[in-house]
Amino acid sequence: MENYFWNTEILSDKKKLYILVIYDIVDNRRRVAFAKKMNGYGFRVQKSAFEAMITENLYRKLLAEIPHLIDNTSDTVRVYKIRGMGEVNLFGLSHRIEDEEVIIL
Template sequence: MENYFWNTEETQSVKKLYVLIIYDIVDNKKRLAFSKKLNGYGFRVQKSAFEAMITESLYRKLIDEIPAMIDKELDSVRVYKIRGSGEVNLFGISNTITDEEVIIL
């Protein structure tokens, strides 16, 4: 078992949000495009799940972009915005999680 913790309330010049994005997109082409877009925000933790530590403005940008990328009749996307301190418990195979700055070009 591996655990990692975060605290978005730490005194930083820019406060960040911990965001979990889980999706089920039917069309392969749209799903690939969606996952490429999410790579610009955070990192993949499972086949259809991404985690990110982003600013409020990047969060708003992400929320604005999602509706245009999916079929609202067939697809499902859930975005969890988490503030404060938290903990994730990992069981089984998992990638090593590092706290790094994500830059979108």
């Protein structure tokens, strides 16, 4: 078992949000495009899950982009916004997540 913690309110000029994005996208092409877009925001932690520590502005930008990447009749995307302090407990194979600035090109 491995744990990691975050605090979005630590000494920072810009307050950050911890987000968890999970998705079920039926079409392979849309799913790959969605995953590529998510790589610009955070880290893939499972096949259909990304975690990110981003600013409020990037969060709003992400929410605006998602509807253009999916088919509302067959796909599902959930974005969980978490503020403050938190903890993640990992079991099994996992990759260490580092809090770093993500630059979207």
